[in-house]
Every structure is written in structure tokens, then in C-alpha cells.
Amino acid sequence: MFDFKGKVALVTGASRGIGRAIAVELARGGASVALNYAGNEAAAAEALALVERAGAPRARLLRFDVADPAACQAAIDAVVAELGGLHVLVNNAGIAVDQLVMRLKDEDWRRQLDVNLTGAFHLIRAATRPMMKARGGAIVNLSSVVGEMGNAGQAAYAATKAGLIGLTKSVARELASRSIRCNAVTPGFIGTDMTAALPEAARGKMLENIPLGRLGSAEEVARAVCFLASDEASYVTGEVLKVNGGMYM
Numbered sequence: 001m002f003d004f005k006g007k008v009a010l011v012t013g014a015s016r017g018i019g020r021a022i023a024v025e026l027a028r029g030g031a032s033v034a035l036n037y038a039g040n041e042a043a044a045a046e047a048l049a050l051v052e053r054a055g056a057p058r059a060r061l062l063r064f065d066v067a068d069p070a071a072c073q074a075a076i077d078a079v080v081a082e083l084g085g086l087h088v089l090v091n092n093a094g095i096a097v098d099q100l101v102m103r104l105k106d107e108d109w110r111r112q113l114d115v116n117l118t119g120a121f122h123l124i125r126a127a128t129r130p131m132m133k134a135r136g137g138a139i140v141n142l143s144s145v146v147g148e149m150g151n152a153g154q155a156a157y158a159a160t161k162a163g164l165i166g167l168t169k170s171v172a173r174e175l176a177s178r179s180i181r182c183n184a185v186t187p188g189f190i191g192t193d194m195t196a197a198l199p200e201a202a203r204g205k206m207l208e209n210i211p212l213g214r215l216g217s218a219e220e221v222a223r224a225v226c227f228l229a230s231d232e233a234s235y236v237t238g239e240v241l242k243v244n245g246g247m248y249m
């Protein structure tokens with residue numbers, strides 16, 4: 001467990017899966033947490049209850065589409081006004097629309113870029129001012145092992161995740177002088193709704209390529225994210241931390 005007492009965090013895509021686990025882990029460390037989600041009200045309410053139970057002094061839900069720049073700015077403003085600042089931003093919201101490149105539709109290419117990559121840009125841009133005001137901050141972006149190694153059927157998704165690595169390193173360089181760190185985590189094959197959608201044959205094949213021989217859990221990713229978001233990682237910036245069971249080294 002990491003110490004986030006007195007800190008305020010915003011986690012996107014926090015209603016389910018990895019984002020929910022990150023929000024809970026931040027709360028366990030004493031952070032006040034704003035949980036973003038897209039539209040799944042029931043999952044969001046459940047995540048909020050878990051975050052409150054985990055010990056967050058303050059917590060609130062924020063429903064907005066990270067692809068909408070005005071909504072992102074409004075959300076950051078609301079977090080600062082209502083929770084008292086912003087110290088940690090976790091860009092976790094993401095979608096995957098799998099398709100072979102020859103059949104990939106323009107709208108599916110664009111939507112994945114808008115949500116996974118441009119969404120992170122919108123929030124980083126809006127978070128910069130309050131983090132400078134706080135004289136420091138930590139940003140963690142959820143990339144993916146497929147951003148590092150590519151994957152057939154995931155050209156658009158992999159492109160967004162590779163893009164997040166370039167964004168992470170550029171922001172790390174740009175904001176280091178303001179004591180704002182920016183890092184990325186590249187999860188491998190993690191057991192969430194996103195991977196539950198995979199056919200059984202594809203799952204089996206994937207497991208053969210994981211030296212640790214199993215899927216990772218959302219909590220295992222959350223602990224890596226929280227390390228990078230915490231003061232324990234005070235000299236770590238521009239890093240890409242693999243959490244993939246050895247699937248890619």
C-alpha cells in the first residue's frame with residue numbers, strides 16, 4: 001500500500017476493471033478520488049461504494065466522454081473545486097474494436113484514437129495548471145503490451161497504445177522542471193471485461209506465450225500504477241513499466 005494522504009486523484013474509466021482497482025488502491029492509501037466513467041451507472045455506483053469503503057476521505061463520480069475536450073476541462077475544474085486540487089491523474093479509459101486492417105472502418109479507427117490517445121491528451125493539458133499550482137503531480141497512462149509488440153487484428157488499438165508511450169515521454173520531459181512526473185504502464189493479458197470478450201481459442205493461445213502461465217489481475221496492475229503515482233517513485237519519470245507476466249521482455 002502506498003501513501004496518498006492529502007492527495008486528490010482522478011482516474012478515468014474507473015467504473016470497471018483495471019480503473020476500478022486503481023481507484024480502490026488509491027483510496028486505500030488515503031487519497032480523495034474522482035472516478036470517471038462513460039455510461040455504466042450500476043458499475044460506477046458499485047465502484048464508488050468500494051472506494052468509500054476503502055477509506056477515501058472524499059469521492060465522487062464524474063460521467064463524461066474523455067474524447068470530448070470541453071468535458072475533460074470541465075471535469076478537471078470540478079475536481080479542483082470540489083475535492084481541493086489535483087495531484088494524481090490516471091488515464092485509464094480505453095476501448096478496443098478488433099478488426100483486421102483491411103476491414104477496419106474509418107469510424108472505428110478514429111474512435112479508438114479519440115478515446116485512448118486524444119482523451120489522455122485532453123486531460124493532461126487540463127491537469128497541467130492545477131498540478132503546477134500544487135508544485136508537483138504524477139500522471140500515469142495505461143498503455144498496453146500490444147503498443148510495444150503489435151498484434152494482428154488490433155492495428156488501431158496498438159497504434160493508440162504506442163502513441164501513449166510517445167505522449168508519456170514527451171510530457172515527462174516537458175513537465176519535469178515543474179516536478180510533474182509522467183509514466184506509463186503496459187499491462188499484458190489481464191482478466192477484465194475487455195479480455196472476457198475474447199474467444200476461448202484465442203485465450204488459450206495467448207496463455208501459451210505468458211511465462212508466468214496465467215492472466216494478470218486488475219489489482220496487480222493497480223499496484224504498479226499506484227507505485228508510479230506515489231512519492232515512492234519520486235525519481236521515476238518517462239518510464240514504461242511492463243506488467244505482463246513476462247509475455248514481452
Ligand code: NAP
Binds near residue numbers: 016067192
Ligand atoms: P474495461 O473493463 O473494458 O473498462 C473500461 C473502462 O473505461 C470503463 O470504466 C468504461 O466506462 C470506461 N470508458 C470507456 N470508454 C470511455 C470514454 N469514452 N470516456 C470515459 N470512460 C470510458 O477495460 P480494462 O480491461 O479495465 O482496461 C483499462 C485500460 O487498460 C484500457 O486503457 C485498456 O486499453 C488497458 N489495458 C487492458 C488490458 C487487459 O488485458 N484488460 C491490457 C492492456 C491494457 P463504462 O463502465 O461507463 O463503460
